[in-house]
Amino acid sequence: MFSGKSRSAAKTAIEEALRLRKARDTLRDSIKNLENIIIDGASEPYEIAEAEMELPNLRERLDKVHKHLVSKERALGVEGKSRYNHLASSPFITDRMNARALKVRLRQRLQARKFERDRLERTFRRQLNTSERKLHNHTEDSVKRRNHGIQSLAQQYNKLCEQMVNRISLGRAPANAIAPRPIPTKELFSLDVDDSIWDDIGLDDSEQTTDLPLWLVDEGVRMGIQGILLRDRCDEELQRLRYELKSLAEWHSEEWTIVNMAIATIQDSSILYALYQQRRNLARLAVQWTQALAGLPSEVVPCFAVPEGEELIDVQCEVDAELIEDEDEMDQTGHDEELVGYNEFEDDDLDIGLVEYMDTLALTDAGNIDREVESVTLL
Numbered sequence: 081m082f083s084g085k086s087r088s089a090a091k092t093a094i095e096e097a098l099r100l101r102k103a104r105d106t107l108r109d110s111i112k113n114l115e116n117i118i119i120d121g122a123s124e125p126y127e128i129a130e131a132e133m134e135l136p137n138l139r140e141r142l143d144k145v146h147k148h149l150v151s152k153e154r155a156l157g158v159e160g161k162s163r164y165n166h167l168a169s170s171p172f173i174t175d176r177m178n179a180r181a182l183k184v185r186l187r188q189r190l191q192a193r194k195f196e197r198d199r200l201e202r203t204f205r206r207q208l209n210t211s212e213r214k215l216h217n218h219t220e221d222s223v224k225r226r227n228h229g230i231q232s233l234a235q236q237y238n239k240l241c242e243q244m245v246n247r248i249s250l251g252r253a254p255a256n257a258i259a260p261r262p263i264p265t266k267e268l269f270s271l272d273v274d275d276s277i278w279d280d281i282g283l284d285d286s287e288q289t290t291d292l293p294l295w296l297v298d299e300g301v302r303m304g305i306q307g308i309l310l311r312d313r314c315d316e317e318l319q320r321l322r323y324e325l326k327s328l329a330e331w332h333s334e335e336w337t338i339v340n341m342a343i344a345t346i347q348d349s350s351i352l353y354a355l356y357q358q359r360r361n362l363a364r365l366a367v368q369w370t371q372a373l374a375g376l377p378s379e380v381v382p383c384f385a386v387p388e389g390e391e392l393i394d395v396q397c398e399v400d401a402e403l404i405e406d407e408d409e410m411d412q413t414g415h416d417e418e419l420v421g422y423n424e425f426e427d428d429d430l431d432i433g434l435v436e437y438m439d440t441l442a443l444t445d446a447g448n449i450d451r452e453v454e455s456v457t458l459l
Contacts, residue, residue, distance in 0.1 A: 094156065098177060172257060173254070176260075182240065183283065190277065191271075332384050343359065363386055365384075367396055
């Protein structure tokens, strides 16, 4: 086996030989298609002329590629040639090479798009003259036009990933082969550090991926790490909310104390009325907050300052009544919204023929009734 720099050099040589092999096969197919055009009697004269003009150039390129390929294959050595023949005959390796090339191209286009977007954002923040505005609009249109091509590359890459997964499940892939992860279209343009666009797992030799850390190759471990991070953020948020709740209770206690002290010292009736209203509002807040925090553990919920006796009962009844009234208003609002969608029956929707027929029947009945009345009168 190769090791160190020798392995890297051998890998590069094998990849170059595979690329030349594919180029040779493509040129052969192109030459064959042109020869078929020349042989086909149904071909147009201009098609035959174009084929005859292109054939010498393609044959010359094929000869150069073939000679280059032969020299590369001879330089591989015994072990490298054995590995090369194995890779060249594996459809999985072909798909992997194509996927790697697509991903490299996709990264380049996404990075170029990112730079263009940054330029647009910088120019958007300042005043532009006419020429700069035209350049800004042109760049914006170019970015939008390239989005479709980038999405097409991502779809081709995901299709190759799916093919490699199928080959692995059918046992048509090398041992320990790992299929690369597809790129979700939702995160295609975000370019976050943990996006799959930067993940090359499954795009390299399988023997180089066996010793990789689990967080890089195991999806379950990756999801577990994300779950732990989410739990840590929730714990931090819960701690912050506890501090906020403590501060809220301290503020309420301070306000309650100040209002009661003011009531005890002030004699002016107009000011006392406002103070009692403030005391009432603070009591209502305490009752509302206590009800809202009823689902939390008792050691978390602070004790708010509230009045005692009948005053507390009165405040609780007032809060409960407001809650019931709000629920009734919400129900009524929903009912009114349903009525808004109801379309009343309009005369324009009636069948004209049916209306005329009904009018005729009504007139006939009225005439019969009049005749009966006249006959009764004569009698």
